[in-house]
Amino acid sequence: xxxxxxxxxAVNTVTTLKTFQRIVLAARPKGRVSPENFRMExxxxxxxxDLAAGEVLxxxxxxxxxxxxxxxxxxxKSYSAPQELDHTMLGATAGVVVASRHAEFSVGDSxxxxxxxxxxxxxxxxxxxQVDAARLPLSxxxxxxxxxxxxxWYGVNRILQAQAGQTLxxxxxxGAVGSVVGQLAKLIGCRVVGIAGGExxxxxxxxxxxxxxxxxxxxxxxxxxxxxxxxxxxxDGIDLLFENVGSSxxxxxxxxxxxxxxxxxxxxxxxxxSASQPLKHANxxxxxxxxxxxxxxxxxxxVWPQALTELAALVASGQLKYHETIAQGLAAAPxxxxxxxxxxxxxxxxxxxx
Amino acid sequence: xxxxxxxxxAVNTVTTLKTFQRIVLAARPKGRVSPENFRMExxxxxxxxDLAAGEVLxxxxxxxxxxxxxxxxxxxKSYSAPQELDHTMLGATAGVVVASRHAEFSVGDSxxxxxxxxxxxxxxxxxxxQVDAARLPLSxxxxxxxxxxxxxWYGVNRILQAQAGQTLxxxxxxGAVGSVVGQLAKLIGCRVVGIAGGExxxxxxxxxxxxxxxxxxxxxxxxxxxxxxxxxxxxDGIDLLFENVGSSxxxxxxxxxxxxxxxxxxxxxxxxxSASQPLKHANxxxxxxxxxxxxxxxxxxxVWPQALTELAALVASGQLKYHETIAQGLAAAPxxxxxxxxxxxxxxxxxxxx
Numbered sequence: 005x006x007x008x009x010x011x012x013x014a015v016n017t018v019t020t021l022k023t024f025q026r027i028v029l030a031a032r033p034k035g036r037v038s039p040e041n042f043r044m045e046x047x048x049x050x051x052x053x054d055l056a057a058g059e060v061l062x063x064x065x066x067x068x069x070x071x072x073x074x075x076x077x078x079x080x081k082s083y084s085a086p087q088e089l090d091h092t093m094l095g096a097t098a099g100v101v102v103a104s105r106h107a108e109f110s111v112g113d114s115x116x117x118x119x120x121x122x123x124x125x126x127x128x129x130x131x132x133x134q135v136d137a138a139r140l141p142l143s144x145x146x147x148x149x150x151x152x153x154x155x156x157w158y159g160v161n162r163i164l165q166a167q168a169g170q171t172l173x174x175x176x177x178x179g180a181v182g183s184v185v186g187q188l189a190k191l192i193g194c195r196v197v198g199i200a201g202g203e204x205x206x207x208x209x210x211x212x213x214x215x216x217x218x219x220x221x222x223x224x225x226x227x228x229x230x231x232x233x234x235x236x237x238x239x240d241g242i243d244l245l246f247e248n249v250g251s252s253x254x255x256x257x258x259x260x261x262x263x264x265x266x267x268x269x270x271x272x273x274x275x276x277x278s279a280s281q282p283l284k285h286a287n288x289x290x291x292x293x294x295x296x297x298x299x300x301x302x303x304x305x306x307v308w309p310q311a312l313t314e315l316a317a318l319v320a321s322g323q324l325k326y327h328e329t330i331a332q333g334l335a336a337a338p339x340x341x342x343x344x345x346x347x348x349x350x351x352x353x354x355x356x357x358x
Numbered sequence: 359x360x361x362x363x364x365x366x367x368a369v370n371t372v373t374t375l376k377t378f379q380r381i382v383l384a385a386r387p388k389g390r391v392s393p394e395n396f397r398m399e400x401x402x403x404x405x406x407x408d409l410a411a412g413e414v415l416x417x418x419x420x421x422x423x424x425x426x427x428x429x430x431x432x433x434x435k436s437y438s439a440p441q442e443l444d445h446t447m448l449g450a451t452a453g454v455v456v457a458s459r460h461a462e463f464s465v466g467d468s469x470x471x472x473x474x475x476x477x478x479x480x481x482x483x484x485x486x487x488q489v490d491a492a493r494l495p496l497s498x499x500x501x502x503x504x505x506x507x508x509x510x511w512y513g514v515n516r517i518l519q520a521q522a523g524q525t526l527x528x529x530x531x532x533g534a535v536g537s538v539v540g541q542l543a544k545l546i547g548c549r550v551v552g553i554a555g556g557e558x559x560x561x562x563x564x565x566x567x568x569x570x571x572x573x574x575x576x577x578x579x580x581x582x583x584x585x586x587x588x589x590x591x592x593x594d595g596i597d598l599l600f601e602n603v604g605s606s607x608x609x610x611x612x613x614x615x616x617x618x619x620x621x622x623x624x625x626x627x628x629x630x631x632s633a634s635q636p637l638k639h640a641n642x643x644x645x646x647x648x649x650x651x652x653x654x655x656x657x658x659x660x661v662w663p664q665a666l667t668e669l670a671a672l673v674a675s676g677q678l679k680y681h682e683t684i685a686q687g688l689a690a691a692p693x694x695x696x697x698x699x700x701x702x703x704x705x706x707x708x709x710x711x712x
Contacts, residue, residue, distance in 0.1 A: 075645070250641065269644050282636040287604065289652045290623050291429070296650040298643045 022049035025334050026092045026122035033077055037345060041077065042093065042338040050124055052103035060129045061103040064119050067334070067355040068096040068146040069341045070180075071248075071273045072300075093121035093337075096151060098142045099357075104129070116145045121337055123357050140319055147180050147352035148326040149315045155301040156184035156246075157311040159268035160192070162304070163297045164244040168193025171238050173257050176248035177218055178205035178327075180352035181270060184315070185246045186215045187324050194244070197237045199253055201347045208350060213325055221253055227284075230256045241265075250274045251282070258285035267296040273345065327351030376403035379688050380446050380476035387431055391699060395431065396447065396692040404478055406457035414463045414483045418453040418473050421688070421709040422500040423695045424534075425602075425627045426654075447475035447691075450505060452496045453711075458483070470499045475691055477711050494673055501534050501706035502680040503669045509655040510538035510600075511665040513622035514546070516658070517651045518598040522547025525592050527611050530602035531572055532559035532681075534706040535624060538669070539600045540569045541678050548598070551591045553607055555701045562704060567679055575607055581638075584610045595619075604628045605636070612639035621650040627699065681705030 023046045030043035050061055076087040076094060087094055097119040101109050106129025109115065114137035119125035135145040147153065160166050172189040176182040177198025186196045186209060198209040198218040206218035217237035224230045234256050241262035247254050250272025261267075289296060318324035329349040331340035337355045344353045377400045384397035404415055430441040430448060441448055451473040455463050460483025463469065468491035473479035489499040501507065514520050520543050528539040531552025540550045540563060552563040552572040560572035571591035578584045588610050595616035601608050604626025615621075643650060672678035683703040685694035691709045698707045 080645075250644075254640075272641050272644050275641055282638060283640050284636060286608075286637050286640070287626050287629055289650060290604075290626050291434075291652070293652045293654055293657065294650075295652075296643060296648075298645070298647045298649075300647060303647065 023047060024049050024123040026120070027334060027337055028090050028121075029077060029087050029093055030090070032079065032089070033074075037074065037077065037342050039338050039342070044335060050126055054126060055103055055105040058106050058129055059104075059126050060101055060106050060109045060115070060132060061124065061126050062097070062099045062115060062117060062119055062132070063102050063124045064097040064099040064122065064357045066098045066143045066146055067121055067337060067357060068098075068150070069337065069344050069353040069355065070095070070151070071271055071344065073341065074273075074345060092125075094118060095120050096146055097122075097125075098135070098146050099124075106130075106132075109134070114142055114145075116150060121334065121355075123334055140316065143328060143330075143352075143354055144319060144326065146354060147328065148184055148319055148324060149312060151301060152180035152352065153184050153315040154308055154311040155181050155270060156188060157315060158299065158301050158304055158307055159246050159270055160185055160188045161311075162307065163268040163299060164246065164266050166192045166194050166244055169195075170243035171195045171197065171240055171262075172244040172246065173197045173199065173234070173238060173242045173260075174246040174248070175199040175253050175257070176271070176273065176347075177209045177215065178350050179248065180326075182246070182248055183209065183213055183326065183351060184324065187213055189244075190214050190216075191318075191323065195238070195240075197234070197242075199234070199249070199257070205347075205350060208327065212327075227252065227256070231259055234260055244268075246270060248273060255283050255285050258283065258288045261288045261292040261294055263292050265292050265294045267294060269296055269298040329353050331355045333357070377401060378403050378477040380474070381688060381691055382444050383431060383441050383447055384444070386433065386443070391428065391431065391696050393692050393696070398689060404480055408480055409457060409459040412460050412483055413458075413480050414455055414460050414469070414486060415457040415478065415480050416451070416453045416469060416471060416473055416486070417456050417478045417712065418451040418476065419710070419712050420452040420497045420500055421475055421691060421711060422450040422452075422504070423691065423698050423707040423709065424449070424505070425625055425698065427695065428627075428699055446479075448472060449474050450500055451476075451479075452489070452500050453478075460484075460486075463488070468496055468499075470504060475688065475709075477688055494670065497682060497684075497706075497708055498673060498680065500708060501682065502538055502673055502678060503666055505655060506534035506706065507538050507669045508662055508665040509535050509624060510542060511669060512653065512655050512658055512661055513600050513624055514539055514542045515665075516661065517622040517653060518600065518620050520546045520548050520598055523549075524597040525549045525551065525594055525616075526598040526600065527551045527553065527588070527592060527596045527614075528600040528602070529553040529607050529611070530625070530627065530701075531563045531569065532704055533602065534680075536600070536602055537563065537567055537680065537705060538678065541567055543598075544568055544570075545672075545677065549592070549594075551588070551596075553588070553603070553611070559701075559704060562681065566681075581606065581610070585613055588614055598622075600624060602627060609637050609639050612637065612642045615642045615646040615648055617646050619646050619648045621648060623650055623652040683707050685709045687711070 079086045098116045101113040115132040117132040172194040174182045174185040177200040189196045196215045198215045201222040206220045209215040209218045219233045224233045242260045245267045248271040251274035433440045452470045455467040469486040471486040526543040526548045528536045530536040531554040543550045550569045552569045555576040560574045563569040563572050573587045578587045596614045599621045602625040605628035
C-alpha cells in the first residue's frame with residue numbers, strides 16, 4: 005500500500021475516529037515556491053490491518069527538508085522523476101515502528117525512511133534503515149549521520165579526495181551538507197573557507213565548527229566585493245571546491261581556481277527557482293585544467309555503510325558538530341521549506357511531528 | 359641562443375647581406391586581435407657559427423596557427439606564461455635542418471619544433487621532433503599527426519573514453535582538432551554530430567569526413583534555433599562532448615546532456631576575445647551528474663608516441679582525412695591568425711614560409 009494511494013483506499017480501512025495529516029503537492033511552482041503549492045489533508049489513521057506482508061507502519065517524529073525537493077516539484081528533466089501532483093510530498097523521515105509485518109522490524113524500533121510529509125505512513129520494510137536512538141538523537145540520522153552527511157563524505161573523500169595542505173572552499177557552508185564538508189576537510193588537514201549568507205552563519209562556521217574563514221555573500225553583493233573577499237580568505241587560491249549554491253557564488257569560486265582544481269558539484273540552490281545560472285568565469289575550467297563532477301549521493305549506495313559508520317563515530321566523539329533548525333508541526337513544513345530555499349535555516353532543517 | 363635575443367645579439371653574428379624575417383608581439387590586444395598587435399622585423403640571416411653545442415639551425419617551411427596563441431597574447435593567468443612583448447610570436451613550425459651541433463640531427467632532416475613566427479631559427483635539439491617527410495607531407499606533422507591530432511586523440515580516448523553506440527558532439531567540427539575528434543569517434547562506432555559555422559564547413563564534415571550530422575550555428579543564431587537543431591541532430595541526447603568553442607554553442611550542448619555525460623573541455627575560442635562565457639544551462643552539469651575535464655595536451659606527453667603512431671597510420675591508410683588552409687608568406691600570418699579566431703579557416707590553418 006502506497007501512501008500516495010491513501011485518498012482512494014481510505015474508504016477500505018477500518019473506520020476510526022482518529023486521523024492523521026499529510027501535505028500533498030497541490031500545484032507546481034512557477035518561479036518561487038509559495039504556500040499555495042501545498043495542501044494539507046486529513047485522513048483516517050492507519051492501523052496494523054492496513055499492512056501487507058513485508059510492510060511496516062511508522063509514526064514519523066521528524067521530517068527532513070532538503071533542497072533537492074525543489075527539483076522534484078518541477079517537471080524539468082533531472083535525476084529523478086518529478087513528484088506527482090496530489091500525492092504526498094516526498095521526503096526522508098525518522099520515526100518509530102507502530103506495527104510491522106516485516107521480520108526485521110518490531111514495534112518500537114527507531115527507523116529512517118522516506119514516508120514523506122505525513123505524520124504516519126506505511127512502507128516496505130526493505131526501504132527502512134534501523135537506527136540507534138540510544139546512541140545519538142533520532143534527528144541526527146536525517147542530517148549529519150544521514151543523507152546530508154553521506155553527501156559531504158562522498159564529495160570530500162571520493163570526488164575531491166582532499167589532502168592535507170589543500171585549500172577547500174564550500175558554499176552554503178552552514179547548511180546540513182556544507183557544515184559537514186568543512187569539518188571533514190579540517191580533520192584531513194585542509195585550509196577550509198566557507199561561503200555563507202549573513203554574519204550569524206559565518207560566525208557559526210568559524211567559531212563553532214572551526215573553519216579557517218568564511219565569506220559573507222550577503223554583505224558582499226557585487227561581483228568585485230565577493231571576489232575580493234574570497235581572494236583574501238583563500239590567498240593561495242582554491243584547490244578543492246564543494247559547490248552547493250551555483251550562480252554568482254559559484255562564479256566567484258571559479259575565478260579563484262588553482263591549476264588542477266577539483267569541483268564536486270552537489271547543488272545549485274541559487275538557481276532552483278529559475279532556469280538560468282550564468283557563469284562568467286567558466287573559462288577557468290579550461291585554463292586551470294579543472295575536473296568537475298556532478299553527483300547525487302543516492303546513486304552511490306556502496307559508500308553509505310562506511311560513511312555512516314565514520315560519521316556516527318565522529319559525532320559520538322564530539323569531533324563532528326551539527327546544528328538543527330526545527331519547525332514545530334506538519335503545518336509548519338511549507339514555510340520552513342520556503343525558508344530553506346532562501347537560506348533562513350542554520351544547519352539541518354527539520355520539522356518535528358510529535 | 360634564444361630567438362628572442364636576436365635583436366640584441368645580431369651585432370655579434372657574422373656580417374652578411376642576407377636577411378630573414380620574424381614577427382614579434384608589438385602590443386597586447388584589448389578585445390579583438392588586430393594587425394597592430396604585431397610587428398614584422400628583418401634580421402641578419404642566422405648561420406652555423408651562431409650555434410652552441412646541442413643547438414640546431416632550422417629553416418621553417420610551415421608555421422602552425424592555433425587558437426591557444428590568443429591566450430598567450432594576454433597577461434591573464436592561464437596554463438602558460440604569457441608571450442613577452444617584442445619577442446618572436448611563439449608557435450609550432452615544421453622545417454628542415456640547415457646546420458646542427460646536436461648528434462641526433464643532420465642537415466636536411468625534416469623536423470617539427472617551436473621556432474615561432476620566423477623564417478628561421480635556432481633551438482635546442484632536444485626540443486625538436488624528427489618527422490618522416492617521405493611518408494607524409496611535412497605540413498601534416500603540424501596538424502593531424504601533430505599537436506591538434508594528439509589533442510583529439512587524448513580527448514576521445516582518455517577523457518571521453520568513447521564507446522560504440524554513444525552520441526558524441528564536437529564543436530568547431532571542421533577545425534584541426536574537431537575534424538580528427540569526429541573521425542576517431544566514427545571509427546570507434548559513435549554517432550557523431552558536429553557543430554560548425556556555415557554551410558561549407560557543415561557539408562565538409564558530413565560529406566567528406568563522414569560525420570552523421572552537423573549543426574550550423576551561424577544559420578541558427580537564436581538560442582531556440584540552435585537548441586532545436588542540435589536536438590534534431592542528436593535525438594538521443596549527448597553522451598560525450600568535445601568542446602572547442604564555449605559560450606552559446608557550449609550552452610546548447612549542455613542543455614542536451616544525457617545522464618553521466620562526459621565533457622572534454624579543450625577550448626573556448628568564442629570567449630578568447632572577451633572575459634565572459636555566460637552559461638545558462640550549467641545546472642545540467644549537476645542534474646545529469648556530468649563529468650567535465652579541462653585539459654591541455656602538452657601536459658600529457660606520455661601519450662604522444664602512441665597517439666602519433668596511430669594517427670600517422672590512419673592518415674597513411676586514408677582512414678583519417680584532413681584539410682589545410684594555407685596562407686602564403688610570413689607577412690600573411692597576422693591576418694590568417696585573426697581569421698582563425700573568427701572561424702575563417704577550414705581544417706588546419708598554416709602559413710607557408712618557403
